Amino acid sequence: MKSNSYVECPICRTEVKKDGFIEAYESPFNNQKYELYECPECELQWWEPLRMVPEFYENDVFNLYTSFHEGVRTKIGQNHKAFLKYFPGKIKGKLLDIGCGDGIFLREAQKHGFEVWGIDFDKKSVEVVKKSLGVETVYPMSLEEFCEFAKEKNVKFDVVTFFEVLEHQDKLRNFLEMVKSLLKEGGYIAGSVPNRERLFSEVDWKYFNGDYPPHHFLRFSKGALENTLKLVGFSNVEVYKLDFPKEELPAYIEKKVFGSGIDRLKVILKGKALQNQKLANAVKVEDMDKINPSPYYRILKLLKGFRNKLLFPMTLAYSYKLKGRGIYLYFQARLRNV
Structure with missing residues (x-):
């Protein structure tokens, strides 16, 4: 006991x-x-306490999903690019993406020859994905529900991906065991988690609540992630510390130097431009013109350009610190044969 x-x-x-x-x-x-x-x-x-709070997502996630519903994202993330770079090119077949959001990664996977499947708890995002990809194999389900569905249909997958999902889990072993149950013999997993040793982690932790509970419950280093995957029965475990993206430097240095005041001003201007405060919190400045190219958008672009020039000398000072200090750890592994 x-x-x-x-x-x-x-x-x-x-x-x-x-x-x-x-x-x-x-x-x-x-x-x-x-x-x-x-x-x-x-x-x-x-x-x-390691205990998920459902009410947090019911109240908060709609803001995060607003940009998914608008379909404004056109570029895959650095974590998704890592999959295209490191994942074995000869492996194809059925791919399930857990927490597929607006389907931006599934779109790339489909282009690279995978038969794409996805699950997400957000029903509206699921409809957006179905329409944009022209597939019906995307479902508004929890992982538990989908495991039952897959068992009934006798469906197994060659690859299961989960990007920025693992750090949310309050039953880590249970989550990974369910993932294993969905894989074919010798199947692969791939995905990403936040790198707790990333550059500017103290900025994230000071000005954002995103990397704290009840949103994130787990923090991974490269070693912790390797140990986690090996302990639950995966082999050929590979974990890559991605580089910090140069284009993100001005935004983080701004926070480090000026705090969150400028960010609040930007959200106010975005809200006026879009007439939608939830969308203002979710959408990036460069994506606003796809929704509403108002005068406020042009002001925000000018402010962003001025900020980048002002902070350029400081970005040079950080340029030698980018290697392996990125926002994400990318991982891939294979189900160990019994």
């Missing part, structure tokens, strides 16, 4: 002293106090 003086690592089950947390945090969403622990064996960091 586990002692009340200890908490248990969610992946390797090593016990850590309850008073041995490395950080404390109080969420503005639910006023819950959380404590961050690091496992001395597998290196995983996790927050306690």
Whole structure:
């Protein structure tokens, strides 16, 4: 029986002293106090209480999904580009993307010869994906529901991807076991998580609540992610520390130097331009002209150009720190044959 003086690592089950947390945090969403622990064996960091809060997503995710519904994104992310760069080119077949959002990655996977499937809890995004890709194999389901559906239909996958999904899990082993149940023998997984050792991590943690509970419960280093995947039965584990993208430097330096004041001004101007505050919080300046090219958009573009010139000398100072210090860790692995 586990002692009340200890908490248990969610992946390797090593016990850590309850008073041995490395950080404390109080969420503005639910006023819950959380404590961050690091496992001395597998290196995983996790927050306690490790318990997902469904109400957080019901109240918050619509803002995040607003840009998905508008269909304004045209460029895949750095994490998706890593898949196209590192994943074995000879592997094709059925690919399932968990948390597919607006389907921007599925579109690329389809172009590269995969039979694409997807799941997402957001019904409107699922309809957007079906229409844009011309497929019916995208479902508004949880992973648990889809596992039952796949079992009934006797469907298995050559590849299962999950980008920026693993860090949300409060039952990490259970999630990965369900993923394994969906794979064919020798099938692959691939995806990404935030890199806890990334450049400007302190900026993210100071000005954004995104990398904190009840949004993110897990923090991974390269070693922690490798250990996690090996412990649950994957082989050929590869984890890549992506470089920090140069184009993101001005935005992060702005936060570091000026705080969040300029960002608040930009959101106000975007709100006036789009007449939609939720969309203003979600959409990037460069994507606004696809929705409403108003005078406010032109002002924002001028401000962005001025900011980039003003901060250019500082971006040069950071240019040698970009290697392996990117926002994401990309991973891929193979289901170990029994």
